[in-house]
Amino acid sequence: MTQYLLDIAGAPTFIAREINRVLSSGGVWLNLGLPFRRSSDPPDAGPLTCDDMPAFLDDLAFDALEIRRRRAMFHDLSALDEWLPASVHSTIFFAAKKRGDLAPDPVARAFEDHAARRGTAILDMIPRLIAGRRIHLLEGWSFGPGGAKPRVELIAASGKSMSIPGPLGAFLRRLLSSIDGERTAREVLAAVGSASDDALTEDDFVVLLRTLMLRGWLEIGQTRPSAQRQP
Known part of the structure; x- marks a missing residue:
């Protein structure tokens, strides 16, 4: 499971390859986080969103089981003080099953x-x-x-x-x-x-x-x- 990881990592593809390596065949990867960029993307390319996930996962030998956009409350500290601010944003949720092993990098x-x-x-x-x-x-x-x-x-x-x-x-x-x-x-x-x-x-x-x-x-x-x- 990865939560708010791919969007802060400088090399999300490297992390995804490692997830493929450690999962058994048929293992499931669950992700929740913001849109993200690959280090190989050109400077003028926008971040990857839900529409880009099928191709991203397929390249890494994963089959998408579910992909959807979810509204999520982030950094909600209202239980401590109701006046503290919180952020609501759109996140990418996906569940993907490992299809096979990748060639070693x-x-x-x-x-x-x-x-x-x-x-x-x-x-x-x-x-x-x-x-x-x-x-x-x-x-x-x-x-x-x-x-x-x-x-x-x-x-x-x-x-x-x-x-x-x-x-x-x-x-x-x-x-x-x-x-x-x-x-x-x-x-x-x-x-x-x-x-x-x-x-x-x-x-x-x-x-x-x-x-x-x-x-x-x-x-x-x-x-x-x-x-x-x-x-």
Whole structure:
């Protein structure tokens, strides 16, 4: 069962593939949540709604049993205080049955192999920032009664922002600048490590890559774009 998950996940297809993997044949997936976007969707595409669910589920080897729109009360705190606000919105509900197993995803397999110490193929793959999903790193100053303080703010593609410590901001600047769609993950690690006072271990770097992928910040391909164009 997934509840308000696909709409906040950066890579909902990755999660759906994992649900397919752990379910037995004929197992049922229940979902309730808001419309969502896949990381592979073009920037101008709207979120997936109920009308898009049959094709989405079919691509992931699920047969839809029921799909409908439901009005739901969200964050209702009226039991604590009747004056507190609540939100009502339309959600996607579906029940889907697993039709069969999906072919293994090579990127997911590479992450699993690295975690199990079976190989380092993930380091030879190419991380790329997703087209149309810009990440903004703003460095400046904040002023208040305590005086001027340096401030670093990260604004992700979703528009959500967060304040981060200055040293982490410098690290993210080096990291994101090194992910150019041409370098392998191994080359990115070497570039970031050579510019850093603190050593970044290979294991920590792989975990960071996986986190950025699941957040929908980047995608990982198997080969260099130049290699794909060669006859």
